[in-house]
Amino acid sequence: MTAANTASQSPTERRVSARVGAISESATLAVDAKAKALKAAGRPVIGFGAGEPDFATPDYIVEAAIAACTNPTYHRYTPAGGLPELKTAIAAKTARDSGYEVEPAQVLVTNGGKQAIYESFAALLDPGDEVIVPTPYWTTYPESIRLAGGVPVDVVADETTGYRVSVEQLEAARTPRSKVLLFVSPSNPTGAVYSREQVEAIGRWAAEHGLWVLTDEIYEHLVYGTAEFHSLPVVVPELRNKCVVVNGVAKTYAMTGWRVGWAIGPKDVIKAAANLQSHATSNVSNVAQAAALAAVSGDLDAVAKMREAFDRRRRTIVRMLNEIEGVECPEPEGAFYAYPSVKGLLGKEIRGRRPANSVELAEVILEEAEVAVVPGEAFGTPGYLRLSYALGDEDLVEGVSRMQKLLAEAE
Template sequence: MSAATSPSERRVSARIGAISESATLAVDAKAKALKAAGRPVIGFGAGEPDFPTPGYIVDAAIEACSNPKYHRYTPAGGLPELKAAIAEKTLRDSGYEVEPSQVLVTNGGKQAIYEAFAAILDPGDEVIVPAPYWTTYPESIRLAGGVPVEVVADETTGYRVSVEQLEAARTERTKVVLFVSPSNPTGAVYNRADTEAIGRWAVEHGLWVLTDEIYEHLVYGDAEFTSLPALVPELRDRCIVVNGVAKTYAMTGWRVGWIVGPKDVVKAATNLQSHATSNVSNVAQVAALAAVSGPLDAVAEMRTAFDRRRRTIVRMLNEIDGVLCPEPEGAFYAYPSVKGLLGKEIRGRRPADSAELAALILDEAEVAVVPGEAFGTPGYLRLSYALGDDDLVEGVSRLQKLLGEARD
């Protein structure tokens, strides 16, 4: 669009026109469309458990549908009983003690992330974003007027950034550092010492931290989830935690997330939500109340399955020449480097980057993966292993067959 274009001629605002479509949702939508057209596509794109929402949670929602109490507006910041339950759950699961007034219930984790950034960022404020990153983080920062500053980690460090890297990226405009462990898209988990070091560095420089804890219960082997504000109490007045029920309870479609943070920030974000969406669906909130108040048996069952699939997908991917896949310690994603395949001939094509390789894989093997370009690091692919065991083995077997044909 020309800089000389008058406001009346602009059909879409520059702010919204600059937003990229969610790459993960786009890949998932394309895979589902191809399947609906009769093609045997196997999708590794979407980050959602293949398990149903536990029955007791569904039952609570069904009961709520019949209760006139939930047919009306409720407080924009969330049902009081759910906010209290989230505070109790936060103490139970991470050792972080908060009050219900420090909780805002949102329409999923994405709204929580955007509203958190919108509440604390002014135009030009910088946010340090470790890469590979989930696609929504930089878009939310830009929408809030901030400037994402990427700090890249690769497979040699298990996709974990160091304090030295963060310090090198810090400027006088830096206000926030993003911290995500376990990570989407890499499955990286920071150990206790590294988590504490990052927290103390943030305290030393008076920085805010936004920490996404939505994969807190999905860690494997010797890896351990640690909550940053619980580990570094001095950070609590400048720390915002985002979380939700989507991954732990297989509730991606229910759209319930939350913010936990300082009262003034939560109040500001609540004011924003009161104008943007009002309250989250009451039926979904009641379902979330049953989830966070209930046992963790469902996630334990899912974690066992994910752990099995994790080991299978890593082994099979590393059997492909030109592919290097570190073992993820959390979440449900593998993030292999495919740089060794770029430029090689595969069925008459020479993919120059991972986006072209992902397109080739979909065309030739009917397997949907997300290219690393979506996560700020070209040369990689993200594969979610939150799908059935048989589909996982079949899908990676197709990759082995196709990519095994690569020639110089």
């Protein structure tokens, strides 16, 4: 049953609301779950699907969580918007890492970055408001926008520009209903990093037209080579009063399972989002918040070691992917994803099958090479694959080697 058909039913006939029925499952989590299920069944599947570091959470963070478990204060409800000491530490960490000076009252602690994104859009959007979304996009962005009543408007960039959109493209997408620009650098799924000049040009364009900006900075510490991270409200300070910054501990500190993120923005927007959270989930787990407090208050030695490993894997995976005929993979400058074009392989015969799109190609790769990748359709751009290189060096080389062997048969 399609969303359109569901919406046409009477309320008594409709088992699932049209709003929620239209949501797609997270493609990245679905691929990861399928890979894990196959591995559990005894198949030697190598998964490039999930975007999470393969490192353990640093010991001092785990120890802070263990100590929190024994503190009776954390056995009770705490403020829905976050522990006051964590909000203060997040404000200090933000000033330290990006130069963005904010007050604790501008911080909302959430159950992971996804909740921060949804609640921010819910606080900003009215039905029909448009959000300009540089594409390829992370799968959750458009779903969060739709759930909040907004309309995502895709602005597509491809490998010829390193997956970076231009001001001219953004302006062409702007309409009288445009309210928010989504800006992500470093990017998931492409690894694209915008230069300071590009960040400034885009920020000034948004300010000129009175647009809000939601900027996701969760990969701020994962940049490589000569690339540098630049926080948009720092580069364009006139946007401070119309900008929401989303971040979290997941990627920097290898804490994806701890589920602690945050949103930083103008006090009225943060207060509105906190009111929503007070009814949706109340406070984030106090033990996880205590762990996050230790993380953001500590140094960045752990992420420096992870970044060194990711950089090594980044160069390896790009080299190996570009050795496959029909594959073109720009070098990502941030995050931990490669996003190769596989359009040169579509329609070619591979072991008796002719994949017509990247969904079918991903299925062939999983079934024939036992390698799990995410098709570009999940990110708004068919004809591509996303591979996370946040996995061990040996598995990475083995997985791409299997792909090389399989796809060399394409004819």
